[in-house]
Structures are given as C-alpha cells and as structure tokens.
Amino acid sequence: MNALVPSLKKGLYEMAEVLRKANAIMAVLRCPADAVFTDVQGRQTGIVDGQIINEIPGAEVLADGEVEIYMLPAEGSYSLSIDATDQGMVDLDVIRTEDESAGITSFQNMAVQTGAQMTGTIQAGGEISNLQSGSESIPSSLDTTVELSGFAGEASDKDPAEGSTSGGEVEAQEELIMEVNTLGGVGNAPTSPVQFTLDRPYTITRIRTYHWNYGSGQTPGTIAIQMPIGW
Secondary structure (H helix, E strand, C coil): CCCCCHHHHHHHHHHHHHHHHHCEEEEEEECCEEEEEECCCCCEEEEECCEEEECCCCCEEEECCCEEEEEEECCCCEEEEEEECCCEEEEEEEEEEECCEEEEEEEEEEEECCCCEEEEEECCCCCCCEEEECCEEEECCEEEEEECHHHHCHHHCCCHHHHECCCCCECCCCCCCCCCCCCCCCCCCCCCCCCCCCCCCCCCCCCCCCCCCCCCCCCCCCCCCCCCCCC
16 A cells, blocks of 8 residues: 555645645545434434535534545544435545555445445544444555655655755745645535735735636636735
C-alpha cells in the first residue's frame, strides 16, 4: 500500500491534513445505500428518508447522492447503520489520521438487496473492525496504514535564508492568504458569497477556484478584488 504512486499519496496527504486540522475522520459510502451515524447521546448525522440530517456537533455532510461523504469528530464513537435503497454493490471507506500517516479501512463490493441493513461501530479515532448483516459478520476487505511523512516537508523544504539573494535583495516568498477547502461535492446557488478582507498590502499572484455547474454551460459567477473605496 505504501507503494502508491506519488500523486495519489500526495492527494491522500492533503486529505489527511484537512482531517488532522479538523480533528475528524471521514466516511465515504458508495450507493445504492444511505448511511446514518449515531453518537453516544443519540444524535444522528446521515440520510434518512432521502433527507440530510446533521445533529452531531462538528459533523459535516460533504456530499450526498451516488457517493455520500461524511466528516465526523474523531474523538467520538458512533454506531453506523447502512440501509440499501436498491439492489447492487455497496462500498464503505473509513479514513483516519495516525501521526504522519493515514489509516484506511474499506469494505468493498458488498452485495445488497433493497431494504437490507448493515450495522457497525466506529470507535473513537476511526477504528472499525467489521459490519454486521443479520447474523453474518462482514470483515473489512482492506485495513491498512499509508505512510505520508515524505510529503510533510514539501512546503518547507526551502531554508528561510534562501529568501535573500547574494546582492542583498529580498526574494519574495509565496504565501497562502486565504483558503476555503472541501473534500466533497459543490453545487449552485450558495447561500452567501465568500468574502474576506486583507489587513495589509499584498501582491496577488494566483487565484484558484473549484466549482461545478452540472455541465449546463451557464455563465459562471465572479471573482473580484475590491478597493476599500468600493471599486
């Protein structure tokens, strides 16, 4: 597993960093099924009767539909219920962070019929050993750890002293000013625009956006830099 091609491992590293900063685990369910996670206080996050519910503080439903993606606080333990909505094959991945690595537990190609239910328990930290379908115990098809320490230093490989040239001039260093990230899908009609204010002068060298308009080809929105005087 640690022989993953570098581009895949880098993507996993970036995902793990998001989870680490949020102190969260991620669960990814590929349908035809819906998932519901219940914490020890009975609060639920998931899809019930086709509707998103999110009662667990700090939890997020990042995507729903053919692929459901959930972020859950890592310190909690959860009972998991997976209810099949059609006949087909269901996959579940649970991703957790472990120091400078990512732990992945996968249940792949689970055949289900409409109305079938599978249950399981996710321990604090994201460990899950098996799922239960009636009297049948379903073991994970993959339970591994991917070492990601090789990517941790990429952003800081340069010595701070390299910021100066031999002529005494200071070489500009690129700095991330603002980031709004997501591991899930995105959609149209946001409830409010994303805005932020700079507290000192910057030279903007790059603006990047991630969006999806369902392939409809309509005119996108706008990205603008505005002066304090309004233009």
